[in-house]
Each structure stands twice: as C-alpha cells, then as structure tokens.
Amino acid sequence: MPANERRAAIVTAARKVFSRDGYEGAKTSQIAQEAGVSEALVYRHFPSKLALYRAVLRQLFIEQDENWQQLGFHQNGAEGLVAAIHSFFVLAAQGDLTPESLDRYRLTLASLSGDGSYASLIYRRSQRRNAKAIAQEHHAARLAGDITGEPLEPSTTAMFIEHIGTMMGAIVALPEASRPYGESGEDLARHATWFCCRGIGLSDAAIKRCLGGDRKT
Structure with missing residues (x-):
C-alpha cells in the first residue's frame, strides 16, 4: 500500500x-x-x-466546512432558517448514516462525557464561522414579522438545535428496537423542524409556508 x-x-x-x-x-x-x-x-x-x-481534527474541520456549504443558508429570512434546520435534521434522522457521519456524532458525545475539549473546539469553531449569518437571518425574519415574541440569542438557539441533531443522529444509529422515537426518517425530521422553529419564535404560518406540505403537526 x-x-x-x-x-x-x-x-x-x-x-x-x-x-x-x-x-x-x-x-x-x-x-x-x-x-x-x-x-x-x-x-x-x-x-x-x-x-x-x-x-x-483537521479531517473533521474540512467535513464541518463542507456540511455548512451544503446545509447552510441558501435563502433569506424565515425561508433560510427553516430550510437549514430541516436539512440538518433530515441528515440526522437518516437510519443509514455513513461511518464518517456516525463517527462525528460519537466523537462529540465521547468528548462531552470526557474532558469536553473536542466538543468545545468544534462548537466554538462553528460559532465563529456561522454566528454572523445566523444572526442576519434571525433579524431578517423578525423584520418580516415571521419571528415574534421575546427575542432570543441566535447563537444560543443555534446550539440548542445542534444538540438535538447530535442526539438524534446518535440515537437513530442504534438498532431499530432501541430507538425511542415513535417515527423515523422524514417524519422525524419534519417534527424536529417544527419543534425547533417554534422554539426560536417562528409563527406556525411562517413554518408551514417555508416547509410546505399539509402533514399533521
């Protein structure tokens, strides 16, 4: 070789x-x-x-950047927020994760249960790279009236969404009988999207407009 x-x-x-x-x-x-x-x-x-x-770590940083290019904001305001969140959860909800994706989830969880150095590093890097874009989309959605209620810190809500996706990705990699969710695949991703979009203050009308479809929520 x-x-x-x-x-x-x-x-x-x-x-x-x-x-x-x-x-x-x-x-x-x-x-x-x-x-x-x-x-x-x-x-x-x-x-x-x-x-x-x-x-x-260098390999993981390259993948992190590639994932952001794929899953980041390709639209403005509420449309950009909903699309990015949904794409992230679709990836996390796949039952057939690649070995590379599964390793990323497990590395994060192993770090959090240990000294936390890797998780802290990857989270700080993500915040430095993406915080400005996230804040801009939140601001645009609020100006358009799609986000209402008490203003929340965009970087904090982004981390909440990251935590849900990390746990979801690790859990769906378990044998099917061990998964605690009552649904899977697109249904799981869709409901996680609704949950998080409501959490950041997006109205139901805005979420439905951006996500589309008439499935029960």
Whole structure:
C-alpha cells in the first residue's frame, strides 16, 4: 500500500477508536490493530497520539466546512432558517448514516462525557464561522414579522438545535428496537423542524409556508 494510503487508513482507524473511547481512553495499540498495521508503523507516520488526534481534527474541520456549504443558508429570512434546520435534521434522522457521519456524532458525545475539549473546539469553531449569518437571518425574519415574541440569542438557539441533531443522529444509529422515537426518517425530521422553529419564535404560518406540505403537526 502506498504511504499516503496507509496514512489515510491510520487516520480512519484513529477516528473510529477516538469516537469510541475518547482521546484519553484511546490507545495507539488499538488504533494500529484497527488499521491492520503495527504500532511502530503508526509512530512512523505520526510521532505521538496527539499528532494523530490533530490529523483527525483537521479531517473533521474540512467535513464541518463542507456540511455548512451544503446545509447552510441558501435563502433569506424565515425561508433560510427553516430550510437549514430541516436539512440538518433530515441528515440526522437518516437510519443509514455513513461511518464518517456516525463517527462525528460519537466523537462529540465521547468528548462531552470526557474532558469536553473536542466538543468545545468544534462548537466554538462553528460559532465563529456561522454566528454572523445566523444572526442576519434571525433579524431578517423578525423584520418580516415571521419571528415574534421575546427575542432570543441566535447563537444560543443555534446550539440548542445542534444538540438535538447530535442526539438524534446518535440515537437513530442504534438498532431499530432501541430507538425511542415513535417515527423515523422524514417524519422525524419534519417534527424536529417544527419543534425547533417554534422554539426560536417562528409563527406556525411562517413554518408551514417555508416547509410546505399539509402533514399533521
């Protein structure tokens, strides 16, 4: 196997082990076993576990940026907010998550149950990158009369939505009999969208206009 492919295989294995055991609990011997190489070869490519962890983080940052390009705001005001929230939940509600998507959810949960360093880093990075756009869409929706009631901090509500999506993605990856939801797929994504859009102050009329359809809510 060429060196670049072997290095990529080690990073993929490390990502899986870190998502399962967290940074502190992961062992380079486990990563080597997962990658099907010797521990000495792991250290030939990465001088330390921290260097390997940083390589995993760089990969995750690239995916985070790609996801934002796909799921971010492509419309203005209420339309942009509803579309972005719904797209996020559609991705989270899929029962057939890719291994990469599942690892991202598990990495976040493993971090939150440990020292929190990865989760804190990924959340702060998301806020720095997206806070301005989120605030602009909230402001536009309020000016249009689609958001009413007590003004809420957009960055805080964005994190609430992120938390719901993270938990949803992790839960739907469980065996079907272990999932506590009474629905799945598009129905689950749709109802999560209604729940969060109501939470940020969007009127039912605005949500229905932007989300479309006549399903029971």
